[in-house]
Amino acid sequence: MLKLYSTRSSGNAYKVRLALAHLRLAFTEIEIDIFAGENRTPEFLALNPEGRVPLLQLEDGTILAESNAILFYLAEDTGLVPAGRRGRAEVLRWMFFEQNNHEPGIAQARFWLREVRGGRELRTHDVDRWMEEGYGALAIMERHLAGRAFFVGESLTVADLALYPHTLLAPEGDFDLAPFDNVRAWLNRVAAQPGHMPMDWRPLRYAA
Numbered sequence: 001m002l003k004l005y006s007t008r009s010s011g012n013a014y015k016v017r018l019a020l021a022h023l024r025l026a027f028t029e030i031e032i033d034i035f036a037g038e039n040r041t042p043e044f045l046a047l048n049p050e051g052r053v054p055l056l057q058l059e060d061g062t063i064l065a066e067s068n069a070i071l072f073y074l075a076e077d078t079g080l081v082p083a084g085r086r087g088r089a090e091v092l093r094w095m096f097f098e099q100n101n102h103e104p105g106i107a108q109a110r111f112w113l114r115e116v117r118g119g120r121e122l123r124t125h126d127v128d129r130w131m132e133e134g135y136g137a138l139a140i141m142e143r144h145l146a147g148r149a150f151f152v153g154e155s156l157t158v159a160d161l162a163l164y165p166h167t168l169l170a171p172e173g174d175f176d177l178a179p180f181d182n183v184r185a186w187l188n189r190v191a192a193q194p195g196h197m198p199m200d201w202r203p204l205r206y207a208a
Helices: 011-022 042-047 067-075 085-115 124-144 158-168 181-191
Strands: 002-006 027-031 055-057 063-065 205-207
Touching: 002 011, 011 067, 011 085, 011 158, 055 067, 063 067, 067 085, 067 158, 085 124, 085 158, 124 158, 124 181, 158 181
Parallel strands: 002 027, 027 205
Antiparallel strands: 002 055, 055 063
């Protein structure tokens, strides 16, 4: 069975849980408390020298790291990745956008302003940059989603799953989604898809 090393509050880990839920793949989830340093133990660093979650362990013991790489691996040869080269390239485009333009502002703001005690004071000099980058990414998404239901094609793909969690959680990083009508409508469409699970969903097999 697949084994997911995850942190419940992590948007990146939520991406992978969403993909597993949509694809109806059974897995065991192992909670890693990064604030207790469980991602810095010798055992965990042997799995991923970067000390980051999520990690997906395959049935043969192979370890996959990086949330979007895991998403693409899981979604290969399924309806979550378009069959044509152009569609696949478009999916990758938005997955790269998520990592390079979207997550650095939105996810970082949420992590430091909500998850880390005293984070706002520790990173005061970064807040303006996070806001500029995050709102810039949301504006790009808003324009792209004008007249579109999903980011690529006419149905849900891993591009949507990559962008959904951190966008959904953006208000926890002090981002106001009220001006972004298309983005909010898209969030609702993703949440309405068959197989969708909320962030607090746990699989049947869960290891604390």
